[in-house]
Amino acid sequence: MSSMFCFQCQEAAKGTGCTIQGVCGKTSDVANLQDLLLYTVKGISIYAAKGRELGVTDIASEHFIIKSLFATITNANFDRDGFIARVREGIVIRDGWKKRLAGSLADVSLGGHDAAQWTLGTDEELEAKAAAVGVLATENEDVRSLRELLTYGLKGMAAYLEHAAVLGYHEAGAQAFLERGLAATLNDELTADELVALVMECGKYGVDVMALLDRANTETYGNPEITKVNIGVGDRPGILISGHDLKDMEELLKQTEGTGVDVYTHSEMLPAHYYPAFKKYSHFVGNYGNAWWKQNEEFASFNGPILMTTNCVVPPKDSYKDRLYTTGNTGYPGIKHIGEGKDGAPKDFSAIIEQAKTCAAPVEIESGEIVGGFAHAAVMGVADKVVDAVKTGAIKRFFVMAGCDGRMKSRNYYTDFAQALPGDTVILTAGCAKYKYNKLDLGDIGGIPRVLDAGQCNDSYSLAVIALKLKEVFGLEDINDLPISYNIAWYEQKAVIVLLALLYLGVKNIHLGPTLPAFLSPNVAKVLVDTFGIGGITTVDEDVERFLSVV
Numbered sequence: 028m029s030s031m032f033c034f035q036c037q038e039a040a041k042g043t044g045c046t047i048q049g050v051c052g053k054t055s056d057v058a059n060l061q062d063l064l065l066y067t068v069k070g071i072s073i074y075a076a077k078g079r080e081l082g083v084t085d086i087a088s089e090h091f092i093i094k095s096l097f098a099t100i101t102n103a104n105f106d107r108d109g110f111i112a113r114v115r116e117g118i119v120i121r122d123g124w125k126k127r128l129a130g131s132l133a134d135v136s137l138g139g140h141d142a143a144q145w146t147l148g149t150d151e152e153l154e155a156k157a158a159a160v161g162v163l164a165t166e167n168e169d170v171r172s173l174r175e176l177l178t179y180g181l182k183g184m185a186a187y188l189e190h191a192a193v194l195g196y197h198e199a200g201a202q203a204f205l206e207r208g209l210a211a212t213l214n215d216e217l218t219a220d221e222l223v224a225l226v227m228e229c230g231k232y233g234v235d236v237m238a239l240l241d242r243a244n245t246e247t248y249g250n251p252e253i254t255k256v257n258i259g260v261g262d263r264p265g266i267l268i269s270g271h272d273l274k275d276m277e278e279l280l281k282q283t284e285g286t287g288v289d290v291y292t293h294s295e296m297l298p299a300h301y302y303p304a305f306k307k308y309s310h311f312v313g314n315y316g317n318a319w320w321k322q323n324e325e326f327a328s329f330n331g332p333i334l335m336t337t338n339c340v341v342p343p344k345d346s347y348k349d350r351l352y353t354t355g356n357t358g359y360p361g362i363k364h365i366g367e368g369k370d371g372a373p374k375d376f377s378a379i380i381e382q383a384k385t386c387a388a389p390v391e392i393e394s395g396e397i398v399g400g401f402a403h404a405a406v407m408g409v410a411d412k413v414v415d416a417v418k419t420g421a422i423k424r425f426f427v428m429a430g431c432d433g434r435m436k437s438r439n440y441y442t443d444f445a446q447a448l449p450g451d452t453v454i455l456t457a458g459c460a461k462y463k464y465n466k467l468d469l470g471d472i473g474g475i476p477r478v479l480d481a482g483q484c485n486d487s488y489s490l491a492v493i494a495l496k497l498k499e500v501f502g503l504e505d506i507n508d509l510p511i512s513y514n515i516a517w518y519e520q521k522a523v524i525v526l527l528a529l530l531y532l533g534v535k536n537i538h539l540g541p542t543l544p545a546f547l548s549p550n551v552a553k554v555l556v557d558t559f560g561i562g563g564i565t566t567v568d569e570d571v572e573r574f575l576s577v578v
Contacts, residue, residue: 030046031047031049032046035179035182036101037431037517038050038433038434052342057110058161059158059161060110062160062162063114065178067114067121068096069209070117070142071121073210074121074135077131078127088124096186097182097189098358100519102338102339103337103339103356105358106358106359107360118146118147168550169550171548172547172550175546180230180233180520183520183523184205187237187239187521189356196240197239198235227527229524230529241492244273244302245404247304248305251301252303252405255397256313257313258315258394258395258396258397263310265291265383267316268290268334268336270335270357271295275336276292276305281373283383292313293314294322294459296483298399300399317462318462322339323343328390329390331387332352333347333350333352336354350382395466398480401476407493409475412475416475417501421473422510423449423452424452424574425455426448426452427494427512428514428516429460432462441516444567445463453479454477455490455493457482460515484522505533507533512577513534514538514570514574536559538562539562
């Protein structure tokens, strides 16, 4: 008997699933409580979906669903007590829906499901319940695979909805699908074909939500600009901010202005440097370090406090545990958490700022600059140059190498692949996968850098926009006729919604690595291969030859 089961990320133990403790570091009790929170959220969604049919919505319920899904994404939250509190809050919200829909309960589909009915008990009883409602509760392997594929897509979608929501942007259609999709994962009457259709519909809403977040970011902070980012350090104390939340970035910069404390980005926060709104801060010094999984060594040498704004938390070492802060949906036992401001006020970062003032300046671990900011507006600004380079043969092929980085040594494949590509190819990237090659000297093509970084994994929408624009410019009917190949590294659930969005847009022959998802059963994987040409990776030499041989 396993004490837990989780296979939602690429590093699932033995390529099948974590059964004792997560490779990410989460303990079995936390993993099970995350399952129970998901189960509770699905119960809420049964009623919320019915309420929406009747014209009744609830903002608190919507926010709870989004935040709960985000909290269960890989590497976001490890706080056992926090999950127990969330489950208890969720039951109150679910039962509130029951009272509100009292006159219509007989018409609530799945209203008799245990997820819609179970009652609270002691913490021990909650943990016993948690152990019984996880992934393996669905016995049929293919149904389980499709349910989890849909669930993980919804988790990624919820993350994007949350990022947009903090900036005041919402998408009612996506929220409605979120509730409907979650409830559907409890429906034993749905066929495999119906579940496949829901997965594809999730991709449709994934496109909508990524477009929403793109609009939220650019209308709030301006269109990203092509920017050189310093990767060295200054001589003043600093605060290191990691994760993805640009609102936290903005509030931290405002509150550190004039304090003598510099601000540095880490990992997925690097693209904050590309936004015009942040360039006015002279104490916004540069980027420190690399992808999320190197934080154990890089946080130690930074010397100052670190703020984790979203997922990508690694269980901290004692060398910096007293300098680590979480906020938003992140959490870790014993780590200081900065809560939301009251009544819409900014978060209070005074504690982290005061601690920073007592710390030494960061230890320099590298020097120089890296270039980024090639989101869709910037690329379209030089579209004529790009098109001419393609027409003259100076650029033979684009390679979309977006996605995630991770600990596995097999991910060095992506560094070797980038180096092995001929000089007439260009890499389009977004996400922390970029750290495998964004500091290599790969040169340029007529002034166009061979690595075009569009930003965070949250900015993957830019790559789709660029591809669709090129399709239009070249007068093509099919996006797959473009000289673009997709060799994507994945890690967690935001990568799942990006994949589903690309499939919805009609992109075929996407290659995923370093391994295919463990949650894809052989039959479900075959459907993706046969329908969309999804594939894995082999060796660098074989894959380069295969990609370049495509006409």
